Amino acid sequence: MAVVSPAVSSAAPAVPPTLRDARVPADGMYEGRRTLRRVPEGWEERPYDLIDVVPQGRLIGAEIRGVDLAKPLTPALREELNRALLEWKVLFFRGAGITSEQQRAFALNWGDLETNPLLARGSADDVVRFDKGGSATPTYENVWHADVTFRERPALGAVLQLREVPPVGGDTMWADMAAAYDNLPDEVKARIEGAQAVHDFIPGFVRFYGPEKLIPLQEQFPPVTHPVVRRHPETGRRMLFVNTSFTTHIVGMERAESDRLLSYLVRQAQVPEYQVRFHWQAGDVAFWDNRSTQHYAVDDYAPHRRVAERVAIAGDRPY
Numbered sequence: 001m002a003v004v005s006p007a008v009s010s011a012a013p014a015v016p017p018t019l020r021d022a023r024v025p026a027d028g029m030y031e032g033r034r035t036l037r038r039v040p041e042g043w044e045e046r047p048y049d050l051i052d053v054v055p056q057g058r059l060i061g062a063e064i065r066g067v068d069l070a071k072p073l074t075p076a077l078r079e080e081l082n083r084a085l086l087e088w089k090v091l092f093f094r095g096a097g098i099t100s101e102q103q104r105a106f107a108l109n110w111g112d113l114e115t116n117p118l119l120a121r122g123s124a125d126d127v128v129r130f131d132k133g134g135s136a137t138p139t140y141e142n143v144w145h146a147d148v149t150f151r152e153r154p155a156l157g158a159v160l161q162l163r164e165v166p167p168v169g170g171d172t173m174w175a176d177m178a179a180a181y182d183n184l185p186d187e188v189k190a191r192i193e194g195a196q197a198v199h200d201f202i203p204g205f206v207r208f209y210g211p212e213k214l215i216p217l218q219e220q221f222p223p224v225t226h227p228v229v230r231r232h233p234e235t236g237r238r239m240l241f242v243n244t245s246f247t248t249h250i251v252g253m254e255r256a257e258s259d260r261l262l263s264y265l266v267r268q269a270q271v272p273e274y275q276v277r278f279h280w281q282a283g284d285v286a287f288w289d290n291r292s293t294q295h296y297a298v299d300d301y302a303p304h305r306r307v308a309e310r311v312a313i314a315g316d317r318p319y
Helices: 075-088 100-110 177-182 186-192 211-217 255-270
Strands: 052-055 062-065 090-093 128-133 157-164 172-176 196-199 224-227 229-231 238-240 247-250 275-278 285-289 293-297 305-313
Touching: 052 075, 062 075, 075 090, 075 285, 090 275, 100 157, 100 285, 100 305, 172 177, 172 255, 177 238, 177 255, 186 255, 224 229, 247 255, 285 293
Parallel strands: 062 090
Antiparallel strands: 052 062, 090 285, 128 305, 157 285, 157 305, 172 275, 172 293, 196 224, 196 247, 229 238
C-alpha cells in the first residue's frame, strides 16, 4: 500500500493586523479630561456672610445677589466682593440699573479709573460708550482678548453695564486663562517659561481707524513687553497672558516660530470648559478680572441695537 504524505501548505503564516499610519497635525487640541481648578491650590474657601454667590458654571462666572450697587460699599462688603472676584473671575449683577456715576463709584473701590482715547466717550472721560448695531460700523467684537494689554499697566478689571439690549443675541463670553495655562502640555509650559511677548495697540485698531487717528497716539502707547505667563498679584496663580488683538510676537523667536506658538496659545481661550456665557438684560452689570480672563463680545444681533457703558480700573505691571 502506498503511503500518502500529508500535504505541506505553502501559505505564508498569518500576519497580525496593524494600525495604518495617520498624520496628527502639529499643535492640535485634542479630546480628553481637562483640569478644572477654580481656585489656586491651598486657597481657603470661606462662606459669604453679606452676599449670595450663585455659580453660572463650574469654573468661571457667578451671579451676585443681595447687593445694591447704587449704594456705597462697606469695607466688609468690598472684601467679600473682591474674594468672589478672585474665586469666580467675573461677577454678574442682574437688574442693577445704576447711573454712570454710580457705576464709576462702584469701580473706584478697586482703584483709579482709566481713560481711553481710542474709544467713544460716555458721560465722563473715564466712561466708554459702545453703541453698536443698526448702521454703526461693527468694531471690537468677535475676538478673544484682554483689555488694553498694550499698556505698560493693563487694566485690573472692568465694570460693564448694558443700557439697551437687542431682542436676540449680543451675549458676552469670558474665559479663565489660569485654566488655559493649567492644561497646556508640559513641553509647551517649558517653552514659554520666562518668555516675554510684545503687545501693541496698532493691530487691534488698524482695522477700524486710519493712520490720521493712530499716528498721533503712537508716542502715547509705544509697544510694551509682558510675560507670556503672568502671576496674579493677589492669588499668585499662573495665567496665560497673550491675546489675538494686541500680542504681536514672542521676544527672541524667529517670526514663523513665534507666529505658530502664539497661534496655539491664543486658541486656548476657545475651549468651552474654560468659559462662561452671559445673556444680557437691560440694566445688568458685569465686573470682571482683566488679569485672569479674556472676553468675547458676540456680534450676532444686527440690525438691532446694543448699547453698553464700561469703566476700566487701572492695574499693575504684569510679572
